[in-house]
Amino acid sequence: xxxxxxxxKWQGTLKEGSGRLRLGSGVFEGAYSFPSRFENGPGTNPxxxxxxxxxxxxxxxxxxxxxxxxxxxxxxxxIAKVHLGATTAGPTITRIELETEASVAGMAAEDFxxxxxxxxxxxxxxxxxxxxxxxxxxASLVADH
Numbered sequence: 001x002x003x004x005x006x007x008x009k010w011q012g013t014l015k016e017g018s019g020r021l022r023l024g025s026g027v028f029e030g031a032y033s034f035p036s037r038f039e040n041g042p043g044t045n046p047x048x049x050x051x052x053x054x055x056x057x058x059x060x061x062x063x064x065x066x067x068x069x070x071x072x073x074x075x076x077x078x079i080a081k082v083h084l085g086a087t088t089a090g091p092t093i094t095r096i097e098l099e100t101e102a103s104v105a106g107m108a109a110e111d112f113x114x115x116x117x118x119x120x121x122x123x124x125x126x127x128x129x130x131x132x133x134x135x136x137x138x139a140s141l142v143a144d145h
Contacts, residue, residue, distance in 0.1 A: 006049075008032075021049065038084070038091070047082040047093065054125045055080040058098055061123035065115050066104060074103040095134040101142050112141040 005024035011017055015034045021044060022029040035041025055078040066073050078100040085094035100116060116139035120126055126135060 018043075021046070047084050050093070050125075050129070051080040051082045051096075054082075054096060054098065054123075054129065057123045057125035058100065058119055062100065062102065062116055062119040065119050065122075066102075066107075069111075069115065071104050071107050071115075074105065076100060076102040093129070093132050095136070096129065096132055098135065098137045099140075100137070101140045103142050107141060109141050113139050 007022050007024070008019055009022075010019035018031060018033045020029060021032055031043040032045050033041060033043055036043030037045040037047070058080070059076045059078045062076055062078075063073055078098060081097040081099075082093055083095040083097070084091060086092070087094065098120060102112065102116075104112060116137060120135065120137045129135065
């Protein structure tokens with residue numbers, strides 16, 4: 001079984017404090033704070049890292065599903081937007097929007113849409129985020145380059 005890790009260090013109060021997030025692999029380390037999370041301040045935040053994880057996982061899942069049907073993508077580009085909103089439970093991830101574009105030679109748009117929806121439903125991160133009320137997908141097949 002594979003285990004991945006990341007760490008966070010926080011110092012100070014919620015609004016005036018600051019912290020650092022670090023991936024276990026060491027390929028990323030960044031500052032985070034109340035302003036970077038709940039406003040538009042500099043630094044990263046947990047939701048941005050969730051967006052990166054979802055975009056990466058979805059793209060790999062789509063490549064696997066396309067491959068299982070004998071379609072090799074030339075490229076897949078996915079953007080994930082994680083919406084942080086206020087609910088009665090407190091700050092909550094209320095919606096995630098996935099937008100993907102792929103170049104896949106000889107593929108019909110309706111087949112691509114079907115397989116993209118399957119990737120959204122089956123990707124590990126989508127399943128881990130099942131508590132998010134809305135996960136939308138906009139999938140576009142782009143012309144061969």
